Amino acid sequence: MAGDQNRDRRDDERTRRAEVRDTYDRIATHFASTREYAWPEVEAFVDTYATDRGTAGVGLDLGCGNCRHAELLAADLESVVGLDVSRGLLETGRERALERDFDVALVQGDAAALPLAGDTVDVAVYVATLHHLPTRRARRASLDELARVLSPDGRALVSAWSTAHDRFDETEGFDTTVEWTLPGGETVDRFYHIYAPDEFETDLADSDLEVLEWEVSSGNCYATVAGAGQTP
16 A cells, blocks of 8 residues: 555656646747846856866756856856756757857756766756755755765755745745746746745755855845765
8 A cells, every 4th residue: 555655656746747847848938038147146156166166167057948057157167067857948058059159068857866977066056946846855856966966076056936035925835836928828837836944944954965055035045055075
């Protein structure tokens, strides 16, 4: 009986994660067109942790979408990987890289099971993606995977939407859907887990990551983290 229940949970999780992927495939072109610039918090992180590595570092844009953050990383690092579950969004990233002449290796993959070797990433940006994973198990697995791939002196920026945003009245973390309106008026529901700030801190603390600092800014939780094997 327990085995059947576990299989049912795994099947349900796979279905929910496939729905998230299919949603972003469906809205990819329009969604990417509204994500032109990196947020100031991301720019500040990249300025701090990527610019002083010369050309020797490896960057990772995890949940890369149209590669606006991969473009930032590519300006300072020798190589950059852009990973996303959505093939449609990866196509918008490929187009951006061609138009703006920067190099990025695009990979379709799962944030909770990264197809990357351990200890290989020097600077990672994991922004506005964690909250789209539909179960806590998947979210925790993705944080552990980020810890696994970071090099001993690697650093990453993790962000998620939070209850601190003005649009939410809740104080506890919760699951919801947020509509995306396509040209012509069609709406598409997108899954979000809205983090309470203390829940975000707890999930990070319970993961294999080492939290260096964190804050709430513009309704998002942000944390600068290192892998478990970090160097001072």
